[in-house]
Amino acid sequence: MELFPSSLRFVLEQVPAVAREELEEIRIRENRPLEISYGSRYSFVREDGTLTDQHREAFVPSKELCRALLERVTNHSIYAVEEELRRGYVTVPGGHRIGLAGRTVLDKGLVSHLRDIAGFNVRIARARIGFASQVLPGLLDFKARTIRHTLIVSPPQQGKTTLIRDLARCLSLGDWGHPAAKEWGSRKVGIVDERSEIAASERGVPTFDLGPRCDVLDACPKAEGIMMMVRSLSPEIIIVDEIGRPEDAEAINEAIHAGVRVLATAHATDISDVFARPVLAKLASDGVFGSYVFLSRVGGKVEHRIISAEEALQETSRTYSRTIGATPRDAPWETKKPAAMNGSTTASTTLVTVKARSMPVIRSPNPLEARGFDDA
Incomplete structure (x- = not known):
């Protein structure tokens, strides 16, 4: 809260406790209504902190307020966070990422930085102790006494970062969550935290609980950090x-x-999206990952589905239900829940046929053709 100018802080401090406890995003847009999201809901915020679904009743941040917020977020030095601005976000103490919207400045066709910043999306980072307990047992390699190489997949804001944070804690503690693994020891875990979100390090020291045997490279590019590790x-x-x-x-x-096991996340909806992204498709087709975890958050609940590499290849060549993460988060849970989770043998969602194909030879495949939007 100390990052916000006093007028904005006053409004947010009056938001009802039930919303504050589940707060995930605060969207501040210049001369437009203040919005928050919490659980699977969103609301606009009036000047007295009460919530409404009518945007015309909401508090409207001014240009001066947004400018003051930018000064606070960048610690009064935009040049000090120039690299983060180029990527469209700033990470602040606590691991909270603030996405930025404004006018991009190009250099030789590439984004060099942002200017005229008029939109902020404050994403609240939280540790969820125990979040990994139902997932980790399904990722174990019993022969090697560790985890399989794993890719965790979902659209944005479904819990990927929260999950790997708790998985890091469990692996570093040796809390495997399976009776057959109770004699296993803990493992040395290395985290390459490019966006400073997983560990929320301050001066190199993680502020989230990552267990006793975890090392973090903070604000380090992933590829370089992996090799340094x-x-x-x-x-x-x-x-x-x-x-x-x-x-x-x-x-x-x-x-x-x-000889190092890898646990990674990626943005995608389902396995067809993984094979539609050239880099992920190459890793998948090469059999790099032994397990895939798909996260879906609907109606305030997070569900996961774990499949093996063999099952992933099979799913790309058969008709299946596009359900994981493909529906709005505020959709009714029972109507959007995958058939397998409902205990039903008949899926109620639209079917999409995905044909197996070789690695795309072009840099960016046609997104409409790859995702099957004509049928979805």
Whole structure:
């Protein structure tokens, strides 16, 4: 709260407790209504802190307020966070990411930085102790007494970062969550925290509980950080968030051939999306990942589905229900719940046929054709 100018802080401090406890995003847009999201809901916020679904009744942040907020977020030095501005966000103490919207400035066709910033999305980072307890047992490699190489997949804001944070804690503690693994020891975990969200380090020290055997490279590019970890910190498991660039894939391949297990996340809806993204498709088709975890959050609940590499390849060549993460978060849970979770043998969602195909030869495949939006 200390980051916000006093007038905005006064409004937010009066938000009802039930919303504050589940607060996930605060959206501040210049001369437009103040909005928050909590649980699976969103509301506009009046000047007295009460909530409404009528945007015309909401508190409207002024240009001066937004300028003051930017000064506070950047610690009065935009140049000090120039690299983060180029990527469209700033991470502040506590691991909270503030997404920025405004006018982009290009240099040779690439975004060099942002200016005229008039929109802020404050994403609240929270630790969820125990969040990983139902997922980790399904990722175990009993022969090697560790986890399989795993990719966690979901659209944004479904809990990927929260899950890998708790998985790091469990692995570092040796809390495997399975009776057959109760004699296993803990593992050395290395986290490459490019966006400072997983560990929320301050001056190099994590502020989230990551267990006793965890090392963090903070604000370090993933590909470079993975190689630094392998060369100098001898991790048994490396954790990275939001992979997708060619250099990420190259570094992951180097790590797994150096005997290190990899736990990563990526943005996608389902396995067809994984195979539609060139870098992820190459990793998947090469059999890099032994397990895939798909997260879906609907109606305030987070569900997960774990499939093996073999099942992933099978799913790309058969008709299946596009349900994981494909519906709005505020959709009725029972109507959107996957058939397998309902205990039913008949899916009520639209079917999409995905045909197996080789690695795309173009850099960016046609998104409409790849995702099957004509049928969805």
